[in-house]
Amino acid sequence: MTIRTTENQTAYSQARQSAVGRIAFLNWLGLYTLLMKEIKRFLKVPLQTVFAPMMTTMLFLAIFTLAFGNSDRYNGTVSFTDFLAPGLIMMAVIQNAFANTSSSLVIAKVQGNIVDVLMPPLSAAELTLAYALSGLARGVVVAIAVSVCMWFFIDLKVHSWAAVLYFIIAAGLMLSLLGIIGGIISDKFDHIAAVTNFVIMPLSFLSGTFYSVERLSGIWYTLSHMNPFFYMIDGFRYGFIGTSDSSLLQGALVVGLLDLVLYGTVWILFKRGFKLKA
Secondary structure, rough: HHHHHHHHHHHHHHHHHHHHHEOOOOHHHHHHHHHHHHHHHHHHHHHHHHHHHHHHHHHHHHHHHHHOOOOOOOOOOHHHHHHHHHHHHHHHHHHHHHHHHHHHHHHHHHHOHHHHHHOOOOOOHHHHHHHHHHHHHHHHHHHHHHHHHHOOOOOOOOOOOOHHHHHHHHHHHHHHHHHHHHHHOOOOOOHHHHHHHHHHHEEEEEEOOOOHHHOOOOOOHHHHOOOOOHHHHHHHHHHHHHOOOHHHHHHHHHHHHHHHHHHHHHHHHHHHHOOOOO
């Protein structure tokens, strides 16, 4: 009798806890808790996660401005620094959104505390959303820090807030989801470093951040338009200077569709517990 009572109490407690915060088939309390845990994780070391990338981005701005000068023109009307600044901001978002989710999962796997994330009543969709939004949050925080710093040196003006917000959110989510995939498939820090150095960095540097792809020709022009990072930077830059190197609608569709594909991929990986469950 005692055993049955204990089992009933345990089952009732588990059912009650799983129902707490679950609205419209989504555990909002659990999602919010994991999201805040991930956000506080990177805010606890702001020198490393926010100010260091801000300083790196400002150094890029200073070096390229001094090297090429502000006399160079883009499309005959926009100065080189005005053209360069949005690309650098987006590059910071790309690198930091990816680093946030990938490092979080790799650290949890290496330290053996990934079980603390898998044991709570969180579905694959809730895990995916929490991690993706945390990476987006870090990307946006870094973008704001970089933008504020740039405003002291460049007269940044927003041409389209809709384009700025859409592409920074879509890009942040895309790199967060890619970071989750990288963190799941990586067994140690060397693996995620390889993905960063041989995939993320080349794609971000060769996406029109420092130059207009319209100046390219032949296969290089074609390859640039096959790079999804190009559409993120090009669309985000349009939000500031009002001109773009490709169709804005095409870029928005490419980035949006890739986000959906990556979300589905991450959901499947979490659902199956790929390289997460023993």
